[in-house]
Amino acid sequence: MSESLEKLQTRILSDAKHKAEETIKDAQAKSQQILEDAKQRAQRESEEIIAKANVEAESIRRSILSSKVRVNRLRILDEKNRIVQDIIHGVEDRLSSISKSEQFEETAQRFVTEAVKAVDSDHPVVRIGFRDVSKRNLDGISRVFPKGGKLVIDEKPIDDLGGVVATDPEGRVVFNNTFKSRLERLDNQLLTLISSTVFGG
């Protein structure tokens, strides 16, 4: 009886120890799996962070460069514009002082002829005004001026730079042939000409 009881006790304890060992073994295996999963997850998350950082870095790089390129393009455009405007001022200066040049009489006659033709009236009224020009300088105009027309000579240059304005007697048809309006009419050609002369292409 005593011997079989001892065996039973030993067996109970042996089963318990076996079960305990199995429990610990399972826990260790699970622990190993948890750590392995954690390492893989950490690796995956790290790779995602780095991949996103690379995309973000490229975006930052592009943003900095495109912003700089934009600013520099504007600087170049501003400089070109400044140069063109400087030349246009030179052109205006030259035009406003045309009365001192040999071209003046021929130019004034041509401007009057163009304006009279544009108004297409038997009795055109023509105003003419250039800087530093008096009646004496405009004798040649009478040769191209129609007999029924009226010539008004302004002492001051018309539209600041000078030129000719023709109307019909009622003032319904007006043709502005001043330097300023010619500059405006020829704006595109003028800019192209200046640009190609200075910058080429």
Next chain:
Amino acid sequence: MSGIDAVKKIVETEAQARRIVDEASAKAQQIISESREQAERIRQEAIARAQQQREEILREAKSKAEAEALQSDKETEQVLNSYRKLSEERKSAAVSKAVELILNA
């Protein structure tokens, strides 16, 4: 040994066995709990390292882009200087051609 004593012995042994199993179970819980904590530490450390790398990547990208931007500034300055030089050389010709256009167009 009487029957009662035998039963007592068995009961004690079973209690001892239960303790062994319970202790193992508690230890197993502790092992898993510790490994979960260690797993979280591993994750946090890896993320922290990745974040540092991220900061470094961004810093390098910014610094590299700023260097490239400086190069763009230099190139722009060269273009501006060449325009200014061209303007000085060709301004007179451009004015003459423009005046001719306005007078004769």
